[in-house]
Amino acid sequence: MSFKNLNLINPIVRAATEAGCAKPSELQNDIIPQILNGRDILCCMSNDMERLTSFIMPIIQLLKKNNTDHNETRVLILTSTKESALRIEENFKVYTKYLPLAQLSVYDGISNGTQLSSLRKRLDLIIATPDKLLELDEQRHITLSKIEMLVVDEADELLESNSGTFIKLIHKLPIKRQNIFYSSTISKDLTIFAERTLNNRLEINKKDYFSAVS
Template sequence: MNFKNLNLINPIIRAVTEAGYSKPTEIQEIAIPHILEGKDIIGCAKTGSGKTAAFAMPILQLLKRHTPEHKEIRTLILTPTRELAMQIEEDLGIYSKYLPLSQLSIYEGISTGSLLAALRKRVDILVATPGKLLELDNQRHIDLSKIEILVLDEADKMFDLGLVNDIKKILKQTPQKRQALFFSGTMPISLKKFAETTLNNPVNITINPGALTAQAVKQSVYFVQKENKADLLIDILRKKDSIKSLVFTRTKQVANKLVQQLESVGIFAAAIHGNKSQEAKQTALDDFKNSRINVLVATDTAAKGMDIEDFPYVVNYELPNVPETYVHRIGKTGRSGTERTAISFCDTEECLDLKNIQQLIGFTMPVSLFQK
């Protein structure tokens, strides 16, 4: 199965191919055809399964299919937190690279003035947190009456955060005749009942999390100062010798600098991030597959969809500030019977990130100490 088999249009296929996606995940394979047919969806799959692309790609195609001149918001994607809204915004930018569609994100921390200016222009897709959206709606700055597609992403988290009443208020502002998509990591009874009374004859999709569960990976954390992280990584990689490793950084600047530091001590590595050309990314992946290098340093966006299934070792050089991203990362560990290991480096500024990650995965990682 590939993306062409899902009847996605060439601009989307081209964009996701350039981003390193090679084949759809299970949730994408099942959900995309139903969404393209205009059906409502209740999708339940664990973090790391590719839920965002499962709804984002077909939505882009549906919007491209009919592109009238308009100033109304056509699609609303609700998500519980600012960080998740930013992540969806980034993903949409990747998938819509070759499409003439506009998007806007509304979340806490953005000035109302800048949002009002953007709202006066064409908005095909609005990504929003419920609280900030209601703030603008109460001030009569938002019109949701022409919404064609509504998405609730991470719906269970919105319920956990007590946002259900906000969601109900927002839904009342949208037309009854619309396509609605609910995606969630879990499906408690209360959420399922709410979805079934809100959606129109929805298709239920539940994906067995299988190897995506965090507990299936051997995990540990090192508490280390930021300036000592490179030395710790070099020490670990030397001890592991030829083990293939994927190292995650938050930014492309850190990724580039880290590759230079590794190569200065004889550890051959390559960086993959958004500033790299598709040719450069493919060369790095080919070198890795053919064991010309054993270390890939990647940002989260660049690592999505990479066509490599055997990373025995994943290193979180910098912890992500979105806990779900951590599960995406460790999902890259060896999936063909090899031992699966993920280690994380945590400096003093990342302790809250670590706490949030451990709360999400449901256990406390064993701690190792680095003595320089």
């Protein structure tokens, strides 16, 4: 099986191959087509590289589709820490080698001047920690009204450590959007939140794959 079989375009497949990711895992094989088809997903998995590539590659393809017709930020990726945001940012740079995107990471430690300068330009996607993003939103430096896709990485940690800010941000997004939630555990709170937030969701648990193999 190749990434080409998942209907990913050649520039993405080429970048993945050069990065040492020549073929999809069984889990990526299931997730990537669902994201391309616009499905809401709740996925329980912890492997960083497998998780990141499973949403980064289809996001790049979706953003490049009719890209010139959009002047607002289309994708928001929320994560719990600066370190996680940096990891996602670096992986996007790897897989956008042949399809550059306008992206911005928003987290504590970056000067407001740098962030505000970037926010004045058209952005395809924003990678953010909730507190910093909400601060910029409340100061009216950013608009979230045209977001088409929300990706939440480490959803369990966000609900546990920063639920108030996280939920405030969710309420600022358009109701009609695609939602992709990743979590290393599926708590009762996350299950309830997913039931209220995700539409016709597909639930994927990596443990199911281990069970199928054993």
